[in-house]
Amino acid sequence: MANKLVKNAAGREVVAEINGQQAIPFKGVGKHKPEGRKYAPPISRCADYPDNGDKRVSTLKEALVKAGIKDGMTVSTHHHFRNGDLLANDLFDAVSELGIKDIRWFPSASFPCHEHIIQYIKDGTIHHIEGSMNGPLGKYVSEGNMRGMAVLRSHGGRYQAVQDGEVEIDIAVIGAPMADPFGNANGLEGDSACGLLGFALADSQYADKVIIVTDNMVPFPCIPWQIQGNYVDFTVEVPKLGIPERIVSGTTKITKSPDRLLLAELTAKFCDAAGIIRDGFSFQSGAGGTSLAVGEFFKSIMEEKGIKARFARGGSNKYLVSMLEEGLIDYILDGQTFDLDGVRSMRDDPRHVWTSPFTSYNYHGKGNFAPLVDVAILGATEVDVNFNANVVTHSDGYLLHGIGGWQNCLFSKTVILPLPLMRDRVPVIIDEVTTLCGPGELIDVIVTERGIAINPLRKDLIEAVKDSGLPLKPIKELKEEAERICGKPRKSKLDEKVIAAIKWVDGTVIDVVRKVIVE
C-alpha cells in the first residue's frame, strides 16, 4: 500500500502518518511551535520499593516480567557500547523466549553487532525500530523487510520525542558499566567502561519502568550517578555487558591519507582566516580520521598563537584529552567517549564534563549548548548545490547511517563539512540529495580537496576570508568539477514504499527514505 504523502516546507514529499500516528511535516527551521506539555510519567511511591534499597532481581528476563512486558510495548536501549554491545541481543533473546510480539525497539542507535536481532524482526518479536541503524539492520530495513516504518532522530530529537511524549517508553533497559543495587549507575569503571550514559538519560527520566543491567555491581552508593537510582525499578547483574575492545576501540587514528589531511588542513586554515580560532573560542569535531586531523591542525595554530579554547565538545578521544591536559582547552563537554583515554579523563578530571542530549541538543528546552559552539566540523554522505546535506543514505538509496548529533550541531555558529569531492568515483556534491537531513541554510562551508564553497547566506564569512588566498569556489563549480571527472551521477531508482521517516530536531518530518529495488 502506498503511503499518503504531503509536501513539507523543504519541498520534500513526506509521510502524513507514521505507523498509524499522525506526523507533522517539517515547517522550516525554528518555525514549528509545539503546544502542550511535557510527558508526565506516573507518580511512584517508596512504599512500593524495597526498604533496603536493594532492587536486584536474578535475571533480565525476570526483570522484564516484573516490569509487565507485553505485546506491542516500546522497549528502549542505549548505544554507549557501540559495536561491542551484547545487551540488546540478550534482551531480545529474552523477549523472544517470553513469546512477546510486536515490540517497538527504541535504541539510541544500533550497530553491526545487532545483526543478531534481524531474526526477531522476521519472527514478529519486533514490529519496527525507531533509531539509527548502522550497517546490516539498515540494509535489511532498506530492502523493505520490516513491518513498521523506521523513524530516525538526532540525539537531541530523541530526547525531544521522549520529553514531549511523542514516544512513550514502557521499559528502558540500561546497560551500566558500574551500578549499585539501588540503580545508581555510571559508565566510568569496570570491564565495560564506556565513559558516560547520557543517551539513556531521557529513558531513565521518562520510561514507565527502568531496568539497570550491570556487570559491575558495587555497594551503595555508586558514585558518580550519571543515571539516578531514584528513577530505577529493577537492577540485574550479568557476567558481561559488552566486548571491551569494541566499546572503546583505542584504534581511533588520525588519517594518513594525503587527501584527507589536505581537507583537514584547509578546514583549519579556513577557520583561522575567518577569525574563528581566537582566545576563548569553542569547537566540536567528530571522531573520524579527518575530524581528528582538524583537531591536530587547530592545536598547532593555537600553540602558535598562544591561545586556548574555552571548551571543546566531544566525542572525546586521546587527542582532545591531550589538549585538555596541555592547557589548550578549559573544558571538554563530552557527549560520548571513544577511547580509554577519554574514559580515564572523564573519570579523573573534573574539567572533562559529561553532558547529555538534554543539555547539549534538546531543541524543546530553554536553549541548548549547540548554538554556543563557534565551529562544528561535521561529515555528510552527500551535499547538494543549495548546501542541503544527507548523512543517512548512500547514493544507491541504502540507509546505512544514523543522524547522531549531526542535525543538532547544525545550530553551531559556523558549520563546516570537509568532504572529498567524490567517493568511489561517485560525486559527493550533487544537484539534489537522496535524503534531506539538514537544510542548507544551516550549513555554511563545504571544504573539498579542490576548493572551498561558502554558503552565499554567510556574507560575513565570505568577507572575512576574501583575501586569504584560500581556493574559494562557488559550490556549483565544485559539483561540475566532480562531474567532469566521474560523469553526471545517475539517480538511483527507488520503490514508492517509504521504509523510514527522518525527523528534524523539533519532531517534524524533514524527509523519508524509500525502499531499495533489489535486482
Added chain:
Amino acid sequence: MANKLVKNAAGREVVAEINGQQAIPFKGVGKHKPEGRKYAPPISRCADYPDNGDKRVSTLKEALVKAGIKDGMTVSTHHHFRNGDLLANDLFDAVSELGIKDIRWFPSASFPCHEHIIQYIKDGTIHHIEGSMNGPLGKYVSEGNMRGMAVLRSHGGRYQAVQDGEVEIDIAVIGAPMADPFGNANGLEGDSACGLLGFALADSQYADKVIIVTDNMVPFPCIPWQIQGNYVDFTVEVPKLGIPERIVSGTTKITKSPDRLLLAELTAKFCDAAGIIRDGFSFQSGAGGTSLAVGEFFKSIMEEKGIKARFARGGSNKYLVSMLEEGLIDYILDGQTFDLDGVRSMRDDPRHVWTSPFTSYNYHGKGNFAPLVDVAILGATEVDVNFNANVVTHSDGYLLHGIGGWQNCLFSKTVILPLPLMRDRVPVIIDEVTTLCGPGELIDVIVTERGIAINPLRKDLIEAVKDSGLPLKPIKELKEEAERICGKPRKSKLDEKVIAAIKWVDGTVIDVVRKVIVE
C-alpha cells in the same frame, strides 16, 4: 470563620481544605496511594531563547516582568543562604514596587533575616507562605496575622508537592554563588558560596519560568552545573546575594555543655551496643552541638574498632569532612553545607557528593536514600509517650521551626532522638505533642540524660542492648521523672483558628497548627 476539620489516621483533627484547595488527611505511614501523573511543565523551544545562550537581563525586576509576573502567582526561593540571605528580601522589594499582590511565597525555608518580608504580608503583596518559617515570620504567622494558611513540608515533601503538581510554581528565583549567562549554576565558588543548590532542584525542573540571580557570573560553561541552564529562562547579575559569615557561619561548634555531651555519649554507646556501628555502616546526624558531639563519639569508636562507614549523610561541616579526609567514611552524601570546610570539600573532593531532596527524600520516587541509612540522630521540641514527636512548635504553641529533612529521615533503619528531659523547666517528654510531625512508629529510641527509652515495636533493639548496662527505662517513667522535677505541664490554650497545616512526606495532612492567643 472556623475551619472544617476531619480526623486523620493519627487521630488529629486536621483541615479538609487549605486555601481553597482540597486536602487529603494523613492515612498512616505508607498508606496513601497517589494516583495520576507527575506535573508536566509546558514544552519550550530553543527558537524562543537567545541563539548565543546569553539570557542576561539587567535587573531582577526586569526578569520578573519578562517572566510575566502577576497577581496571585506562586514565586519560589531556596534557603541555601540561610540567615545570610539578601535575595528574598530584594525579590519582594521588587515585587512590591511592581504593585503585584497576593503572591504565594514558596521558599524551601525562611530565616530571621526575612523579618523584612513581614511588611509585604501586611500590605497584601504576599497572600501566604508555604514553607518553613524559622523565627520572626513564624511568630508573626502564629499570632494569626497572615491571610492565607501556611503549609509546612519536609524537604522531601516539598519536592513531592512540586513533582506531583500539588504546588505549581509560576516563577522560581534561584540565587547562585556561581553561574554563567546561560543559567548553569552552582553553590561552590564566589563570595556567597554555600555548597550546593539542591533545595532549588524541583523549582528549576518544574517551574514555568526560572530566574538565576548571581553575584559571580562566569563565562559559559559554569562547571559543575548543579542547576542546569537548560531549565533557565533569565539570568541576572547583582552585586551581593548574601552575607557570607551568615551563610557559612564557620562557628558550628561541638557542645561544651556536660548534659549535652552526656546525651551524645549515651547515644553513641547505644549505637555501639546495638551493633549499629559496624564496618560499612551509614549514619546521618544534624548540625546542632549535640549531633556534632555524637559524630565525634562515633569517630572514636570507629577508630578503636578499626572500621569505617560506607557513607555519612550531611549537613556537612568540618567534623564530617575530617572523617572523610581521615578515611573513616567512604562518601559524604550531602544535602546542605554548613561551613567553609564543607564547601571546600564538596568543591574539591569527588567523594563529597551533592545530593538533592529528589535523591535523598522524595517519597513519591522509586525509592530514596533515607531508608538506606543505618542510623539517623535527630532532634525534636517534644516527644509523647507513644514516641510521636514534634519539631515545629514549642509548648506555648508558637510555630518557630521548619521540618527540614526530619520527617524524611524517620525512614532510616534506626531513628534516635537525643533530648534533654526538660528545657527551661518545661518537660520535653509529655502525654501528647502540641503538633504531630512524626508518627511514633517510626521513632525508635529516645536518649535523655536520665535514661534511654526504646520503642516497644523495636524488639530487636531491646534484645540487642538488654545486657549493655545502659540506663534503659520505659518512656512513661522518663516522663514521670520530668514531671516530678518540673510539675505536670499545662497544655497551652490555643485559638480555634488554624494558621498552618503540617504535611506528611506523601502530601497528606498529619496535623495543623492553631493561632496563639496573645494575652
